[in-house]
Amino acid sequence: RTYPIFAAITQGDVEVLRMLVQKGANPNQIGFLGATPLMYAASLKKNWRVYDYLQTVSSKTxxxxxxxxxxxxxxxxxxxxxxxxxxxxxxxxx
CATH class of the missing domain: 1.20.5 (Single alpha-helices involved in coiled-coils or other helix-helix interfaces)
Structure with a gap:
């Protein structure tokens, strides 16, 4: 199962990510292989703005x-x- 929040992270689009979270997307959602959005963003090493944003809205690092x-x-x-x-x-x- 794919979540839109992970798609935004894959694209490195912090604005879409911000909109998804504002509309109720869970920044602590456990996705594929048990990774949270923050963990997934860190593993991509693509867009650190995405990672930094997720650090501010995630409750667990x-x-x-x-x-x-x-x-x-x-x-x-x-x-x-x-x-x-x-x-x-x-x-x-x-």
Whole structure:
């Protein structure tokens, strides 16, 4: 599925992008491969005005996602280790 906001980013058209956001396009919409418009704009390295605009209207930056994914993965790792340790203790108690 394609969103108009991603098409405007691909074209590097900050004016169309601004109009889409003003008309209700979600600047935090998760698109193809899980990228937000800001992440997609950064990956294109095409028009930094588009990137700068998205930074002002987006609530989550790529750094936010990177930081929180790292935290989530570390928590999941701790849970998996605890579950694994519990299974080992259970096996020893049998």
């Amino acid at each position: 790529p750094f936010w996602y990177g930081y929180n994914i790292r935290r989530i993965l570390s928590i999941v790792g701790v849970i998996l280790m605890a579950v694994g340790f519990g299974i080992v203790l259970l096996l020893y108690s049998i």
